Amino acid sequence: MTKGFEGSSVRDIANEVGSNVALLNYYFRSKENLFELIFQGAMTDFLQSMLEVFSADMSLKEKTSLLIEKEFDFFMAHPELPMFILQAIHQTKGEIPISSHFFEPIAETGIFEQIAAAQINGEMRNISLRNVTILLMSNVHYPFMSKKLTQEFHGVDQETLEQDLLRHKEYVKEMLIDYLFVENHKI
Amino acid sequence: MTKGFEGSSVRDIANEVGSNVALLNYYFRSKENLFELIFQGAMTDFLQSMLEVFSADMSLKEKTSLLIEKEFDFFMAHPELPMFILQAIHQTKGEIPISSHFFEPIAETGIFEQIAAAQINGEMRNISLRNVTILLMSNVHYPFMSKKLTQEFHGVDQETLEQDLLRHKEYVKEMLIDYLFVENHKI
DNA sequence: CGCGTTTTTAAACATTTGTTTAAAAAGAGT
DNA sequence: ACTCTTTTTAAACAAATGTTTAAAAACGCG
Structure with a gap:
């Protein structure tokens, strides 16, 4: 997960799990x-957590808040995931084989329609779905991808950084909701 | 830059530049x-562009706006840089050798003192320097790191994405400045 | 137990890896 | 043109790579 595909040899992997190369290939x-x-x-x-939130019966504002909350909590437990996935997609030449297989479930939650509706009735700021996605992912994924950079740059230990991330969750929540949603919209 | 250290062989590199392995090692x-x-x-x-902005004679609000502007323009021309650097730091075991060598010039611009001052006089929201850094980097770096993911997910071509990023620059500028700076602060 | 299947192991395989060697080619100065 | 240095090349090196082979061990079940 951290060394990437080319960075890990099957022998290293085998040793790591107390096995051997032939068994891995078997x-x-x-x-x-x-x-x-x-x-x-x-x-x-x-x-997983994305789909749960998107399928819930809530307003878009509530979903956004809950999504950020759950994503942060999830990445606190699995901080290596965002870097691993983005790196894998980044390095893959050509198209990602099963990309639609992963993305279709999201569309099926009806979240895109809810966003479109919220933008029409003035609840949500009228920026494109792609930009909304980038805004959300930037603020939710990057803080975990840059953990090592942050530690090096600011010279802080693991625990301090975790507390920073807990605080960061609240900042991101407030900032994004303030920005994406109009205060007193006409329902 | 895109394949990473382990992903590129010296022979591939040599061929790419029309040379050979021995010459590279020479x-x-x-x-x-x-x-x-x-x-x-x-x-x-x-x-580079960071240091130029930090050294300028401006208010923090102006610097933030200019920084986002210049960083986006720079990464439009060098979109592979954020991923390359973050990946390199991420995969490096132990400490990054010359990290302080890179980070000291930033401190020398006096930007940290300016932030501290702006937070004391109420111009800037009172969140830690580390959180401010993460907020900025998240919104400026990630959009370029996720280019391929965005293309796959939304099924858009290169050009559409570039226009998205131009718009995204304005969104990020407005959002971050609104969030980080108090509207009518007591000067 | 005995026998067929599955799992595990050590060894070998052909490639590819980063690096070095030694000879050839090119260049520079007189 | 000659000589010394620098640059370029092809070949070789040992080590590491992903994969396969074939035999051993463990297992399941009558």
């Missing part, structure tokens, strides 16, 4: 196939 | 040393 057929499984597992975990 | 001594040079060059470019 069960996973190839290094590439093993990686695929890991990536798909990561992606599934990654999208 | 000039750069080792693959690791070559990478170090590339990384330092990237880091220098990376910090």
Whole structure:
């Protein structure tokens, strides 16, 4: 997860789990196939909490707040996920094989329609879905991707950084909701 | 820059530039040393525009606006830089060798003191320097790191995405300045 | 137990890796 | 043109890579 595909040898992986190279190939057929499984597992975990929030029966404002809350909590427990996934997608040449397979469940929650509706009735600021997505992901994913950079730059220990991230969650929540949603909109 | 250290072989690099392996080692001594040079060059470019803005004679609000403006323009031309640098720092075991060498010039601009002062006199919201840094970097770096993800997810072409990013620059500017700076502060 | 299947192991395989060697080519100065 | 230095090349090196082989061990079940 941290060293990436090219950075990890099957022997390193085998030693790490107390196994050997032949056994890995016996069960996973190839290094590439093993990686695929890991990536798909990561992606599934990654999208899990999103889908739960999107499917809930709430206003968009409430969903946004809850999404940020849950994503932060999730990444506190799995801080290596955002970097792993973005890196994997970034380095993949051509198209990602099963991308639609991952993204369709999101569309099926009807979240996009809810956003469109909220923008029409003036509840939500009228910026494109893509920009909303980037805004959210930037503020939710990047803080965990930059943990090491932050530690080096500011010279703080792990625990201090975790407390920063807890505070950051609240900042992001307030900032994004203030920005994305109009204060007193005409219902 | 895109494949990373482990993902690129010296032979691939040699072919790419129309050279050969021996010549690369003749000039750069080792693959690791070559990478170090590339990384330092990237880091220098990376910090360049930051330092210019920080050293300017402006209010913090103006500097923030200008920083976002210049960073976005810079990354429009070098979109692979944020991912490369963050990935390099992320994968490095232990400490980054020359980290202080890169970060000291920032401190020397006096930007940290200006922030502290602005927070005391009420111009700027009172959140820690680390959180301010993360907020800024999140919104300025991540949009470029997630280009491929965004293209896959939303199924848009390169050009559409570039226009999105131009619009995103304005959104980020407005959002961050609204959030970080108090509207009518007591001067 | 005995036998067929599954799981585990050590060894070997062909490639690819980063690096070095030694000879050839090109350049610079007189 | 000659000589010394610098640059370029092809070949070789040992080590590491992903994968396969074949035999051993463990297991399941009559």
